[in-house]
Amino acid sequence: MLRAGTPLAEAMRPARIDEVVGQQHLLGPGMPLRSAIDAARPHSMLLWGPPGVGKTTLARLLAQAFDCRFIALSAVLAGVKDIREAVEQARLNLQAGARGTIVFVDEVHRFNKAQQDAFLPHVESGLFAFVGATTENPSFEVNNALLSRAAVYVLRRLEPQDLHQLIDRACAQHLGGLSVEAAAAQLLIESADGDGRRLLNHLEQAATAAGVFDQQPADAEPILLDAQTVSRVLAERVRHFDKGGDAFYDLISALHKTVRGSHPNAALYWLVRMLDGGADPHYLARRLVRMAIEDVGLADPRALRLALDAAEVYERLGSPEGELALAQATLYLASAAKSSAGYDAYNAARAFVKQGASQPVPVHLRNAPTRLMKSLGYGREYRYAHDEPHAYAANERYMPDGMDEPQWYQPVPRGLESKIADKLDWLRSLDEEARRGR
DSSP, X not given: OOOTTOOHHHHTOOSSGGGOOSOHHHHSTTSHHHHHHHTTOOOOEEEEOOTTSOHHHHHHXXXXXXXXXXXXXXXXXXXXXXXXXXXXXXXXXXXXXXXXEEEEEXXXXXXXXXXXXXXXXXXXXXXXXXXXXXXXXXXXXXXXXXXXXXXXXXXXXXXXXXXXXXXXXXXXXXXXXXXXXXXXXXXXXXXXXXXXXXXXXXXXXHHHHTTTTSOXXXXXXXXXXXXXHXXXXXXXXXXXXXXXXXXXXXXXXHHHHHHHTTOHXXXXXXXXXXXXXXXXXXXXXXXXXXXXXXIIGGGOTHHHHHHHHHHHHHHHHOTTHHHHHHHHHHHHHHHXXXXXXXXXXXXXHHHHHHHSOOOOOOGGGSOOOSHHHHXXXXXXXXXXXXXXXXXXXXXXXXXXXXXXXXXXXXXXXXXXXXXXXXXXXXXXXXXXXXXXXX
16 A cells, blocks of 8 residues: 555556556567666666656666766756756765766756856766756756757657556555556546656545545455546646647647648647647747748638638637637638648749849839929839730839849649749730830
């Protein structure tokens, strides 16, 4: 039975590498970490993965497997002074004949550059192996110098079968043979969302509600944990979602790419995932407007208006009613004809202007509000398009003198842009006729 005052998640920490649940892509036979353990070769590494997948536990077990001393720091609380003390302890360990030392830094992404740099010379010299744990992408959050000296191992969310194994093990070892019915186990697994620690916390709360820790006769029947009890205990589920971290940017990337890929149901899934996780609907509304401009463009100009309307509806109604407008905008954008021609043309024009010199405006295109300007010929040869056939001044020059007109905008053969392409081709034919008629 679970000892009083000891959280179930703590009691369930594996004592050996072989007891770790999940992460077989790293710890299975022939896999990278397993090979390093078998070869007894400790090395510096970064353990990157979501909360509750065992990063801290794995670091401790690696020290044990490598027969190394273990020094733990938390980047939330530690400073340069603590780093110096860890370095000094590693030196003392070496002098005392220890096989090696592992310095573990939890949430290493919270250390600034100077703090991360403090490890470099000692990692380089081999005084200790550095092990950092992070929920954030090391490419962005860890200094390149430190990153280049450490192997990066990606830990994955626990799969349903892994979580089921945790439930069975917890019941057998710490919960007095508690029996969990299938529907209750499914609820616990869904509420955990791949987080082993969360699963065990929820299981402990449900076991308490079921009376597992009440005084029971030695010959009492095992208690059955049913779905009704679990449902009562579980608060509103909180999905893995970090408003400023990798999970956030991964989700918005998935939403944007799914809209671009024209899969409305998948796009709706990612939108709801973000709303369910606590994303600001105002932010999502802004992103939908961006998608309408970047990915739908002039193939369906109504998309931009609909995205703006959805943002306005949310402003008026708020949650949850206003979220329906965002959902409908998402479905429309995903279903609409796609074109990045306007986006591509804009980027090409920006790059061209940035690289080139500032060319003067041709005299015939200049404004002439004063007598002096008129005397200098400003606007004199300008052809007023509305007075020309088809309201088009065929073969008129609109670029700076001596500069050919670029063809940045290339309409795609989809939606309204197919008609725009036909119109532009026709206008170019009028230009060609005017040139031949000179």
